[in-house]
Amino acid sequence: MTDIVYLNGELLAKKDAKISVLDRGFLFADGIYEVIPVYNSTPFRLKQHLDRLSYCLKQLNIINPHSDIEWKNIIRTLIERNGGGHLSIYLQVTRGVSNDRNQVIDEVMTPTVMLLASPLLVNEESIETASATLLEDIRWQHCDIKSIALLGNIMLRNKAQQLGCDEAILHRDNLVTEGSTSNVFMVKFREVYTPPQNQLILGGITRDVIIELAEESGLKVHQENITVDDLLSADEVWISSSSREISPITQIDGKIIGSGQVGPVANVLHSEFQAFKKTLIN
Known part of the structure; x- marks a missing residue:
């Protein structure tokens, strides 16, 4: 209880x-x-x-x-x-x-x-996939503040649910910001990309861990602007949060991302994330 x-x-x-x-x-x-x-x-x-x-x-x-x-x-x-x-x-x-x-x-x-x-439901063995829709980021200009004023996030997340999607991936002026409840990553040619940390996104703790683990695994990580077209043409897309950890997005607005399955980079980092957790709690 x-x-x-x-x-x-x-x-x-x-x-x-x-x-x-x-x-x-x-x-x-x-x-x-x-x-x-x-x-x-x-x-x-x-x-x-x-x-x-x-x-x-x-x-x-x-x-x-x-x-x-x-x-x-x-x-x-x-x-x-x-x-x-x-x-x-x-x-x-x-x-x-x-x-x-x-x-x-x-x-x-x-x-x-x-x-x-x-x-907290923990599934350490398998990695869960999700679907997403692209929605305009209607929120205020200080998303780096973890404010309890979440009406914009609520509206966007529920819009995604109404469209039959698990998450809303947000964008301003054609640039991806974050999910309504998550941070966003993509992979192109086995290099990892994520939007830069600024006032338009909330820098997640899990986001930071993923970046650290990716770099330690020898992957090149770019924290830079991602366009909507970049995202839709990516080899892999994932969202991350404290509750989701790493959750690959297999389709966005019905468009299949990559192979439509969990990608190799997501699989590697999921395993690295679980191993990292065990070093802290054992």
């Missing part, structure tokens, strides 16, 4: 956890979140997740309510109270509770901190 949540210093059953109607996260989506995979009760790349959390809070001028050591203790306790094993930890920090509904930030607030756990 994953019924225990952490809310502002207390461990509570989900049904008993309550926030104020004047919390700015509830009113304005004024907050930051992180999703941390946990394998065999061990958080994956926790330092990098906490570094990104700190960066995003700083961008919004929200005081980080805890030190890294305090965050680690909270997360460890939450893992233990929810039975350990393979979990996904959702961590959210909002600016806090205001005296009134006012968009102007004219008071000092204590951030609201909430963490919850959910089961």
Whole structure:
């Protein structure tokens, strides 16, 4: 069972956890979140997740309510109270509770901190494929901030689902940015390409691991602009995220990518990723 949540210093059953109607996260989506995979009760790349959390809070001028050591203790306790094993930890920090509904930030607030756990399905043996559709990136200009304001992502992901696809791959001015819930990679002539990390994408922790593993495997990695035509003519396309890890895209809007099967580079990096995880959790 994953019924225990952490809310502002207390461990509570989900049904008993309550926030104020004047919390700015509830009113304005004024907050930051992180999703941390946990394998065999061990958080994956926790330092990098906490570094990104700190960066995003700083961008919004929200005081980080805890030190890294305090965050680690909270997360460890939450893992233990929810039975350990393979979990996904959702961590959210909002600016806090205001005296009134006012968009102007004219008071000092204590951030609201909430963490919850959910089961994480792990399939280490096989690699799961997915389909995608290309959609215009309608989101704001600071996608590098992991904001809880996810309405644009929700609209795009649900549009993809309505079209019978697993994910939406987004583009601005004919340049690929990322997926609605993932980062995007492609392979051409056994070289790996991914859009550059800037304010138009959220630099994923899993994205960073894949780049490291690819370079260690002797693959050339290009972090540069990818056009829609580049993507559609690629030998392989994958998406990556904390929950998906590496998920090859076999078709985009009905067009078969490469052979229509999991490509050789994806297979190699999937195996490398699983081996890398085991070095951290054993």
